[in-house]
Amino acid sequence: MRSFEDDPTLQELLSADQLQRLNRALSGLCKEPVTLSEHKAGDSVPVEFNLERVGWLSGGGSRDEQLAAAELVSFLMMFVAKYRLAANLHHDTTEASYAELQRQNEALKASETRFRELSGKLQQTVDEQVDVIRQTQQELFESARLRSVGQLAAGVAHEINNPIGFISSNLRVARDYVEDLKEIAPDTPANRDLLQDFQELLTESIDGTSRIASIVADLKTFSSIDQADYSLCNVNDLLQSAVHLVQTEYSHSLQIIERLNELPQVSGHPSRLSQTFFNLLDNAAQALRDEAADDASGRILVQSQVQGDTVRIVIQDNGCGIPEASRARIFDAFFTTRPVGSGTGLGLTVARDTVRAHNGNVTIDSHPRTGTRVTLTLPVKGS
Structure with missing residues (x-):
């Protein structure tokens, strides 16, 4: 116009x-x-x-x-x-x-696009934070559980050690009395058989009390209830305690080969390291059981050595191995290849996080029907 x-x-x-x-x-x-x-x-x-x-x-x-x-x-x-x-x-x-x-209108569209992108990023951030919170809660749960186990072990040690002590002492005295009875009792076949059986019963009972005392000592070492959160610890002692506990768990049916070399002390959390070793040994035992329940050739190798400025621990089995499709997720929380109710899926997650908390590293090499080799490295601290 x-x-x-x-x-x-x-x-x-x-x-x-x-x-x-x-x-x-x-x-x-x-x-x-x-x-x-x-x-x-x-x-x-x-x-x-x-x-x-x-x-x-x-x-x-x-x-x-x-x-x-x-x-x-x-x-x-x-x-x-x-x-x-x-x-x-x-x-x-x-x-x-x-x-x-x-x-x-164009500005509003552009603003809406930016807000949608921001919303997506915020949602991603929230999801990541939720995962961190969930993992932290799980770690706190594990820590609380370990402390509960430690308190239980302390109570067990306190309540059992004393009676085991006087029972063991009394059994030894009773065994000495049997020797005295041999001298004063009439030398008849019936008396000889009776005293011989009695002495064997006492010997077996003494061995049983020694085994109970050993289990209590292993529980005490496993929980490290009388140690500070971080202290100088002997890795070989922790490994041996974990081996004994796993053997007890599986009725001493496992073939575990120990090749433990002399190690310097490591600064760490004994109970968490013990839990890590126990979890790895338990995984190895499960792998042997899954491969063949009646196969006597199944074995677990536990090895320790110094390598440079680190302590190197190897736990290896010749069990069923880990399927290739599952290897990428083995450290994911709650992921497990075991049947429902047979595992929590936290063993390797806790092991990895524990080793990382000690400034160490964990690697896993596994092949189906060949076995699994777990290698842990921990930095050496002067004793």
Whole structure:
């Protein structure tokens, strides 16, 4: 639409139909017909708009009628121009508003996209934090469980050691009394058999009390209830205690080969290290059981040695091994290949986290039907 910043023409001010209607109206007001056009004809008078001539008016009954009609046309042209100006302003304003709305709409779309991306990132961050919290809770649970086991072991040690002590002492005294009875009792076949059986019973009972005392000592070492959270510990002692506990767990049916070399003391958390060794040995025992319950060739190798500035522990079995599809997830919490109810899926997770907490490392090399080799390294601390 024309903004009329430049001087308009008559055709721009009035359409052909509007010009015809104006000519008829003017002719009705005058005694003679009146014609408004862009071209001068005869005694026509000029018609001005904004001090500029836009057309010529001819006809009419007199000169006065011509001038009056021309003045009326100029007056009307002013209102036409004002209407056009208002229409143009409204049009420009509407277009500007529409353009601004479009710009705001695009900005809102871009903002929505950014917020969606931010929401996705926040959700990912929340999920990661939830995983961290869940893992931390699990670690706290494990820590609390270990402390409970330690307190239980301390109670067991306190309650059992004393009676085991005097039972063992009394049995030895009783065995000595049997020797005395041999000298004073009549030497008859019945007495000899009776005293011989009695002595063997006492010997077996003494061996049983020694075994109970050994188990209690292993539990005490396993829980390390009388040690600070971090202290200098003997890795070989912890390994042997874990081996004894696993042997007890499996009724001493496991073939465990120990190749423990002399090691320097390591600064660490004894109960957590013991738990780690026990978990790994238990996994190895399960692998042997899954491979063949009646296979006497199944064995577990436990080896320790110094390698540079680290202590290297190897626990290896020749059991069923880990399927290739499961190897990438073996350290995932709650992941287990055992039947439902046979494992929590936390053994390797706790072992890895414990070794990392001691600034060490754990690697696993496993092949189906060949076996699994777990290697742990712990930094050496001076004793």
